[in-house]
Amino acid sequence: MSQNGLHAIIGVATRKWMPHKEWLLLGAVLGNMAPDLDNLAVAYATLTGGDTHGLHRTFTHSVFTVIAMLVLFYVVAAATRNQRWNNFGIGFGIGILMHILVDLIIWFNGVEIFWPLGGEVNFWAGFTVPAWLNIILETGEFLAFGLYFLLLISLSRKHNTDVARQGSAKTLAYAEFVLFVIFAALFFASGATGLAYTIFGALYLLSLIIAMAVTIKMKQTVESL
Numbered sequence: 001m002s003q004n005g006l007h008a009i010i011g012v013a014t015r016k017w018m019p020h021k022e023w024l025l026l027g028a029v030l031g032n033m034a035p036d037l038d039n040l041a042v043a044y045a046t047l048t049g050g051d052t053h054g055l056h057r058t059f060t061h062s063v064f065t066v067i068a069m070l071v072l073f074y075v076v077a078a079a080t081r082n083q084r085w086n087n088f089g090i091g092f093g094i095g096i097l098m099h100i101l102v103d104l105i106i107w108f109n110g111v112e113i114f115w116p117l118g119g120e121v122n123f124w125a126g127f128t129v130p131a132w133l134n135i136i137l138e139t140g141e142f143l144a145f146g147l148y149f150l151l152l153i154s155l156s157r158k159h160n161t162d163v164a165r166q167g168s169a170k171t172l173a174y175a176e177f178v179l180f181v182i183f184a185a186l187f188f189a190s191g192a193t194g195l196a197y198t199i200f201g202a203l204y205l206l207s208l209i210i211a212m213a214v215t216i217k218m219k220q221t222v223e224s225l
């Protein structure tokens with residue numbers, strides 16, 4: 001797992017240089033987040049007793065997925081005669097590429113960027129993550145989501161957009177911080193295993209889906225000038 005909230009924050013940071021086209025920045029932020037939805041496949045395989053190998057950082061972290069998304073949203077734009085879908089697709093492709101790059105540089109794992117052709121790229125091959133660091137990195141998912149919600153709130157205040165959503169975003173931010181503290185304490189006390197780890201995984205996936213939904217609902221804030 002890579003801290004998805006951090007990917008989202010990096011996505012929002014592209015507002016500084018992205019051209020101002022409707023849904024382009026929204027696509028970029030969601031593209032920075034979406035590759036980690038492959039954890040849903042991992043969860044499904046785990047629950048059904050299937051093989052989890054080769055599910056994470058493969059099919060959603062590939063340059064071919066980027067091309068497929070560009071084509072898909074180009075077709076959707078043409079079919080619906082809505083140019084904004086094309087903007088979205090371009091942003092989404094850029095976002096996925098950024099996600100792959102960030103994963104390669106600041107994460108301690110490999111990424112199969114040419115999936116399904118194979119050939120994992122790993123800048124960290126000789127590095128083993130110690131258990132204590134792993135706990136901080138994994139529970140740090142909640143911390144990063146909380147910070148992402150705070151960023152949305154601060155943009156929303158600054159630009160006076162999605163004002164009605166500030167309250168619920170704040171509640172979500174605090175919930176994420178509480179989860180971070182609880183699971184960090186729990187994992188340091190009794191290890192990141194068993195039922196606690198399963199619950200952690202479920203709450204992580206829930207947080208990811210909620211964060212993407214909030215991004216869509218606050219798209220005016222994300223794209224505010």
Ligand SMILES: [Zn+2]
Binds near residue numbers: 099
């Ligand atoms: Zn990733």
